[in-house]
Amino acid sequence: MTFDRRPAAARAPRRAARRAGAALFTACALAAAALAGCASPPSRFYTLNPGDTTAPAVANPPWLIELAPVDMPSQVAKNQFVVQRSATQVDMLEQERWASLPGDEVRRALSGDLAQQLGTIDVYGSPHPENVPVYRVSVNVQRFESWPGSHALIDAVWSVRSLRTQNVMTCRSVVNERVGDGYEQLVDGHRRAVQALSDAIATGVRTLSQAGPAVATTTAAGSASRAKAPVGIPCPAAVAAGS
Incomplete structure (x- = not known):
């Protein structure tokens, strides 16, 4: 056994250092515990694409669609839920989030729904046969409002263009769905x-597919020009009346 034979006055600084170290360790442990207790609650993620609805595979569809990326208002183009508190005030919720940006969520949901309804596939960004009609769909969401416990609203201007004839239809749909309490109800x-x-x-794609080919324009001399003027196709009555 070894004894520290130094005078007590000489041993005092070492004891003080040990006590200071122990106090520092205790303080750090308490701070870590406090931080753990104050940690933010986990975020919840939502999607507009339920995993149990898959469009059936189509071998040779009569036409194809090409759905462009969906434009969204900048104030809601965030992963966080942006909910309306009043007509002029919104809240951004850190714990309630979209699985991807709202524009991507809307586009994927639209792509799956259209493919299923029309018996076709979305070929945006993919090569496709030249002999199959392609209808390009563009969607500009002008309002995407979330009113908890009240309603979910989508106000969108959309167009369908035939890449073969360049005939085009441009319409507007305003959809207002009542919702119950809870964010899952709002997503639904x-x-x-x-x-x-x-x-x-x-409905717009089907209507455009039944329209005749574009007509040739004529020059001042009366001869037909090579270019064909695209025809503006009116919105179907059900669509024009609003959704």
């Missing part, structure tokens, strides 16, 4: 609104 309301929007667009 938006999902129903997207379904109604896809119903309107599908």
Whole structure:
């Protein structure tokens, strides 16, 4: 056994250092525990694309669609839920989030719904046969409002263009779905609104597919020019009346 034979005065600084170290360790442990107790609650993620609805595979569809990326208002183009508190005030919720940006969520939901309704596939960004009619769909969401316990609203201007004839249809759909309490109910309301929007667009594609080819324009001399003027096709009555 070894004894520290130094005078007590010489041993005092070492004891003080040990006590200070122990106190520092205790303080750090308490701070870590306090931080753990104050940790933010986990975020919840939602999607507009339920995993149990898959469009059936189509071998040779009569036409193809090409759904462009969906434009969304900048104030809601965030992963966090942006909910309306009043007509002029919104809240951004950190714990309630979309699985991907709202524009991507809406586009994927529309793509699946349209493919299923029209018996076709979405070939956006993919090569496709030249001999199959392609209808390009563009969607500009002008309002995407979330009112908890009240309603979910989508106000969108959309167009369908035939790449073969360049005939085009441009329409507007305003869809307002009532919702109950809870954020899952709010997401379900938006999902129903997207379904109604896809119903309107599908009707537009069918209508455009039945339109005749574009007519040739004539020059001042009366001869037909090579270019064909695209025809503006009116919205179907059900769509024009609003969804």
